[in-house]
Amino acid sequence: MSDDVRLSAWVHGRVQGVGFRWWTRARALELGLTGFAANKDDGRVHVVARGPRESCERLLELLRGGATPGSVDLVVDDWSGPGDPIEGFTER
Template identity: 65%
Template sequence: MTAWVRGLVQGVGFRWHTRARALEIGGLHGFAANLADGRVQVVAEGTRERCVRLLEWLREGDTPGRVDGVTEIWDTPRGGYPGFAVR
């Protein structure tokens, strides 16, 4: 799953909290990265159930900053992520 998070999500610890949530859920690999346009991109690979839990947190959880919207796409996992990183 790849999600793009819009709002006040840079400079507020959003990526680090996303990583912490992914590790708390467990079984997720991927990353959270700032984009030049102010969004944060989140790539998560794991079971659909675990990815959905992270997506729900991105949309409705107690995230730092302010989330105005989240757009996601689902695709076949590609692998290659050793854990869940902040980029």
């Protein structure tokens, strides 16, 4: 699909050990996205989502929306072409 994109979002705040990756996976699957949510050693969560731009934009809105587990201070996003397909949406 030509409108597919890849969103890479670095989520800062209290987002580890609070169910954030599980919550992100559930929202991404509801939106029909593939990708992953991974804890990083510095306390951030790295979210990569692949699919239609509108769905990725909605996921980004949800990540910034205040209804996540824990507390999000900042989300830094980066957009690119879809790249290679990703199977499913996993927590790492």
